[in-house]
Amino acid sequence: MVRPNNQLPENLPQLQNLIKRDPESYSDEFHTQYAHFVSLLEIFALNPTEENKSLEEIVMFIAQVAQCYPHVCEQFPKKLTDLLRNSATVLDPAIRNCFVKALILLRNKNLVPALDILELFFQLLRCQDKNLRTFLQTHIVTDIKNMNAKHKDMKLNSASGTPSLQNFMYGMLKDANPKAAKMSADIMIELYKKNIWNDSKTVNVIASVGCFSSITKVLVTSLKFFLGHDDEDEAGSDSDSENEVDLKGALMANRVNKKTRKGQKQLQQIKKQAVKAQKKKKNAPAFNFSGIHLVHNPQGMAEGLFKQLQSTNERFEVKLMHLDVISRLIGIHDLFLFGYYPYITRFLQPHQRQVTRILQFAAQASHELVPGDIIEPILKTIANNFITERNSSDVMAIGLNATREICMRCPLAMGEDLLQDLAMYKTYKEKSVMMAARSLITLYREQLPALLHKKDRGRQTEAQAERKVRAYGERDVHDTVMGAEALLKDSKTIDLGSDDDDTDSNDGEWVNVTHSDDDGAGAAESGDEEDSEDEDDDDEEEDGDEDAASVSEAEEAEDDEKANEKKKEKADLKMLNQKEAAQELALTRIFTDADFKRINAANLKKTVTSARKRPLEQERSEFVKLNSIEMIYKKRKHDKESRLETVQAGRQDRERFGWKDGRVNENCSKTNREKSKTKNFGMMRHKARSKVKKSFRDKQLAMRKHLLQQKKMK
Known part of the structure; x- marks a missing residue:
């Protein structure tokens, strides 16, 4: 191969390019440069605080071509790491950044183990260089992400019994250095969000170590992770709106x-x-549990955080984070932490800072398994401090909204007297209070209508009639698809009899079961038993009629009551048979999407009456939205006078409209164009005329006049 005429030892970029093309031909030149590097490094080690440009250039040169001579460069990473470990804090910043970039190049070429580089980079966090720390954090996240790009490297991430990346990161979370511990928490959280370390082990390490750290920054970062509203959420995730194709x-x-x-x-x-983009929309969405669902010991975590909250001297915002995380743990996992409710009651004052968030925490910590006696003091405190006429209408509405959110999760906490007192605000003069009170009444129409006054219960719907009032601790367990009775009419396997009230009719009986002979026989036997029962009932009625001919009118009335009771029993029996038929239908048939649409429509129809066209059902979510408490109904001012008052109030401290120039001094001279705007029209009339297009005759006369004037002047 023909060598270039220039001197290669002095032109490292060109030598680097040639070595990558043909390493064997330029082996001698590389050995010379490597020996030069060793000598420069020994000299630099004597005085590491000075800057050395030649050392920077040769280090980057060797890092670029190290894969071509792996045996020669075997000790090259060790020389750099030893120098960084021993004197990282006193190194010149330019040299230190150069060594770090060289090691990252070697790591990207798999010439350095990942764990060795990770340990070194965490030691470099002691350097007072914020840009370096940010750069190292980005590299660590990117490196771990690339290692798990194709498949999760479980051997490298969490190898049991051997040093691993996860074990090292978990250990660094307990490090005494605040910057190292904070970076470890940030890296683990970011890797969790990127679905790389999204296992329960990572979550529980953050829960057990990060949330109880003595370092405030680590504590706040860990609490924010469980709250799920980090500032990086919006920046780290690509929104669909940005990627939409027009x-x-x-x-x-x-x-x-x-x-x-x-x-x-x-x-x-x-x-x-x-x-x-269309294909991505058609793909099934991937659902991930949030970190708070993966905690192994939520009861222990909630008790530990509450104990830490009672003894902490942190600022008020950190205490609010504690209250929020504890309330979410209690609400999601149905925990018992009875000391939490008296503690939060102390902050329920209208003048309290962030009081709406505290009301939100009280609602999130409420669930059906908490005894009503525990939460009732909170409701009474809200009623005494918020829902009184000495407060403004907004404060009263917020108190009623908070009461509704608490009772939505724990209906048994509300007493009958308190509920009826709050329901009286349905006719309050302020619209916001009136609407909030009516929403509370609407909730208890569905949950416990017996607590309301008779006039506030409204017209009963079919769904309310079917609903059973549950006692404390009772669960509503369904053994079939609710509302499947709507499919019985079109079912080919199960058919109901006629709806006549005659005694010979088989009301609600199973007439035909075709999917199995044995089942059909069983159904026939059950039908025979019911027929025999009906015959016995008929005999009893006949006997009652014979006796009625010889008894008084009072006995006849008693017989009428018995007949009415029997009719009700038959109606209940018919409803029971319908439910049994629906259960059998659900077991013998696969429902389609159209079937579920009919079921949902039938269930929705049960929740409304002829007078009310919208359902009263209110969905309960895991978290309470702050808007549900702060939502205050305001009537818009439509009259002209009120709108004009608002407009005039907005113009008070605002500058006048018009063109604004960029003058520093407002009193300086103005241009002729600006002056013309303030002049009298008589002074500007000639200029206005000049803008009008002249005819050919006018131009002739003007030219003639001009030439005559020129001739006279001569």
């Missing part, structure tokens, strides 16, 4: 604009992107 706009632009080859190529690319 195909319609591109087609319209292509139709209007000039047809070019470049434009057609761009249009084809946009079409491909639109097809990819």
